[in-house]
Amino acid sequence: MTLKNFLPVFLFFGIGLSVQAQKLSVISQKETTRLISTLSADDMQGRATFTPGIEKAADFIQQEFRKTGLKPLADNSNPKDFRQTFKLYRLTPGIPQLEADGEHFQAEALFFNTSYQQLNWTNNNARIIVSIGEEQDFREAFSKLNKLEEDALVLVHPVHQKLFEAYRHHFQGVGARQETNAGSSKVFVLTDKAAFASYSFSVTNQVEQLPLFNVAGMIEGKRKDEIVVFSGHYDHIGILAPVAGDSIANGADDDASGTTAMMMLARYFAKQPKPERTLVFVAFTAEEIGGFGSRHFSEQLNPDQIVAMFNIEMVGKPSKFGPNTAYLTGFDKSDLGSLLQKRLTGTPYALHPDPYPEQNLFYRSDNATLARLGVPAHTVSSVQIDQDKTYHTVHDEVELLHMEHLTNMIRAIALAAQGVVNGQDTPSRIDKTLVR
Structure with a gap:
């Protein structure tokens, strides 16, 4: 290619990258910090299931969905209610x-x-x-x-x-x-x-039947019956035995980081033109006590209509692969990971296969429920789980997270998901017989 022909192409890509950078500016570190700081604050009391803390967290997420301009899912009769309510029995030993x-x-x-x-x-x-x-x-x-x-x-x-x-x-x-x-x-x-x-x-034991609730909103796409899910669980483990006077397990990385990422992605895609596929954004409850929120959610939608699920968990700390990187659990179970890697080529970001197969992370988060139904449902994470010392402790606080990394991970997911969102990429289904 001669320099004469090369220059317009160079300018074209330069303009394209500039436009993309402007779009990604919606995902700001300032707003990311505000969201995660609120979710993991002491007044949320660790967001344990069945507590006032998780009620407060649900209200906050719902308010953010309203401000973003999302619509509640169709199973909600109240047009301002993003809660997806169901009942469980609470058993206190x-x-x-x-x-x-x-x-x-x-x-x-x-x-x-x-x-x-x-x-x-x-x-x-x-x-x-x-x-x-x-x-x-x-x-x-x-x-x-x-x-x-x-x-x-x-x-x-x-x-x-x-x-x-x-x-x-x-x-x-x-x-x-x-x-x-x-x-x-x-x-x-x-x-x-x-x-x-x-x-x-x-x-x-003491047994009570009580309500629980996912918080779920959507952006309706041109193809209403093709759905892309972005999710994170907003519950954590609540109050623990005091350590140096601190008894609140704030759950900043697990999983206020994923819930924050999901909310910021909702804001990002709400600022873009109408997507080709319908986008659902959901904060799951009760992940820490058995994944009941994702189970209920899976019963409200036809899994055959869900094209992909981006579950996001523990993305507040850099991965073992270096800055601006994350990994995808169950990488070999569909080709979603390969599609995302291609979309990130030429960007500052990279996505890798899960480096901790012995930890069974694919089955330890809310993606597993839909994966068992054949949905290409995977979890994006960056935590070095074999070394992390704050997991499920009172030390999982926002001050220990890397906010620039978290913000970049959200931008990376936004870029990587573009092909799935705009209908150009359709990942292969997961073989249900191979998912335990």
């Missing part, structure tokens, strides 16, 4: 009591997983006694035992005490159930015994 072979076990040596308001067990043939021995992998054994369809008393060797205590901390917190007094129950006991000749176990 009682104090368990166990007597076995003449020994009284303290509550600290027990935890249980049940949907029943009351358990009153004595040794009989109605349930089995199994053990997790010294040489077994606790996580693997727990997973298998928890899937059993029969009641079980599980005796855990003390060598697993550290993991036992971590699991106990999780199960002694408030839980949620879609139904109560159904299914099997499991009781776990920390003991060096491999069997009990006799035992008596009892617990009485």
